Amino acid sequence: MGRTKADHARETKMSKTPLLMIPGPIEISDRVREAASSPPPSHVSPALIEAFGTSIEQMRRVWLAAADSQPFAIAGSGTIAMDVAVANLVDPGDRIVLVDTGYFSERMRRMLERRGADVTVVAAAPGDAPSLEDVDTALTAAPTHALFATHVDTSTGVRVDARGLAEVAHAHDALTVLDGVCATAGEELQMDGWGVDVYLTASQKAIGLPAGLALLVVTKRAMEIRHGLKNPPPLSLDWLEWRPVMQAYEERRPAYFSTPATTLILALHAGLDEILGDADDPATAMTSRFDLHARTADALRTAWGILGLTLLPARRDVTANTLSAISYPDGVGTELVGAIRNEGVIVAPGLHPQLRDTYFRVGHMGDVLTRPADVARCVRAVGLGLRACGQEVDIDAALAAVE
Numbered sequence: 001m002g003r004t005k006a007d008h009a010r011e012t013k014m015s016k017t018p019l020l021m022i023p024g025p026i027e028i029s030d031r032v033r034e035a036a037s038s039p040p041p042s043h044v045s046p047a048l049i050e051a052f053g054t055s056i057e058q059m060r061r062v063w064l065a066a067a068d069s070q071p072f073a074i075a076g077s078g079t080i081a082m083d084v085a086v087a088n089l090v091d092p093g094d095r096i097v098l099v100d101t102g103y104f105s106e107r108m109r110r111m112l113e114r115r116g117a118d119v120t121v122v123a124a125a126p127g128d129a130p131s132l133e134d135v136d137t138a139l140t141a142a143p144t145h146a147l148f149a150t151h152v153d154t155s156t157g158v159r160v161d162a163r164g165l166a167e168v169a170h171a172h173d174a175l176t177v178l179d180g181v182c183a184t185a186g187e188e189l190q191m192d193g194w195g196v197d198v199y200l201t202a203s204q205k206a207i208g209l210p211a212g213l214a215l216l217v218v219t220k221r222a223m224e225i226r227h228g229l230k231n232p233p234p235l236s237l238d239w240l241e242w243r244p245v246m247q248a249y250e251e252r253r254p255a256y257f258s259t260p261a262t263t264l265i266l267a268l269h270a271g272l273d274e275i276l277g278d279a280d281d282p283a284t285a286m287t288s289r290f291d292l293h294a295r296t297a298d299a300l301r302t303a304w305g306i307l308g309l310t311l312l313p314a315r316r317d318v319t320a321n322t323l324s325a326i327s328y329p330d331g332v333g334t335e336l337v338g339a340i341r342n343e344g345v346i347v348a349p350g351l352h353p354q355l356r357d358t359y360f361r362v363g364h365m366g367d368v369l370t371r372p373a374d375v376a377r378c379v380r381a382v383g384l385g386l387r388a389c390g391q392e393v394d395i396d397a398a399l400a401a402v403e
Helices: 007-017 030-036 046-063 078-089 103-113 134-139 162-171 221-225 239-250 264-275 282-306 335-342 366-370 372-390 394-403
Strands: 071-073 095-100 118-123 147-151 176-178 197-204 213-218 323-327 359-363
Touching: 030 046, 030 264, 046 071, 046 213, 046 239, 046 264, 046 282, 071 078, 071 239, 071 264, 078 176, 078 197, 078 221, 095 103, 095 134, 103 118, 103 147, 103 176, 103 366, 103 394, 118 134, 134 162, 147 162, 162 176, 162 221, 176 221, 213 264, 221 239, 264 282, 264 323, 282 323, 335 359, 335 372, 366 372, 372 394
Parallel strands: 095 118, 095 147, 147 176, 176 197
Antiparallel strands: 071 213, 197 213, 323 359
């Protein structure tokens, strides 16, 4: 099918609009944008009830979770989703093993310690992930309530072996809780098949929405832990307060505990629908989605190499597909982020406290991956930014790698 005048007009407009290529919030689709900008519905309107109920069902499919798992969609951020998980699973004195791969692992540690947990941290050098053997050793040292890990740490671009961690935790009868904020719908996850007990995220990453929703899927086993908790969580974070609301919406009944972010729920329905597409089998849809992120990430890694850039993650097997954490080349520093912005593309500076001024980050997840011209636009902007900083780079060759 040939390009229409409308296609050309859209491309012209988009070429003049800064392209957001940070690791969240991300670019969103036209369909999601339309849903998110619709007039706010009542939390008990038929349209909202239908969108909410369908979204609960869709979350199980995107997470590849069991039929008896409980999804939660609560107004808030990824940090709130983390706090919700901690508050509903952990009592003071519970032993927790925490896999530390960056800034957000450290944030999780602080939450756990505020809850009174006894936290054992298993860490590696920045840019790397601890081995499964090291994690197993920590779990073996004493009875452990739960293993917490960040699937992809947004600060370093490091991805852990989620399946391997869940298997190790299961062998020690410990819960597996994964922060999937920068991974959900972009990195492979089989929540039920791998035995993950809680998997959480936020709406502004690969789910493809504006910021504002904390999203979790919780297994029956994890819900039973909440029922036995000695110290209940704050009321606004309590699964037992929210679950009847989620169940009511799924049964297409009105419910109320605290007013949900109604327009974002409409957007959630649109975004999850796009992720699942027309496939009858959710596993097929999600495999296609994971493959798209992996292929794009591989092409971008080739392009970065052609431009003389190296990645912060220490090895390919710990390198995320949803973002690139890229070290500055010799002679170039934080001014590169501004030089890339001058070319119409917004990337993120470094975040890890020990390395902040040595690298920058490019997000590549969600709807933008369906727009090859924008992926190429990002590569071109990075190349031109490097040239503006005095580097000699072959932009055409880098573009060829992604085109």
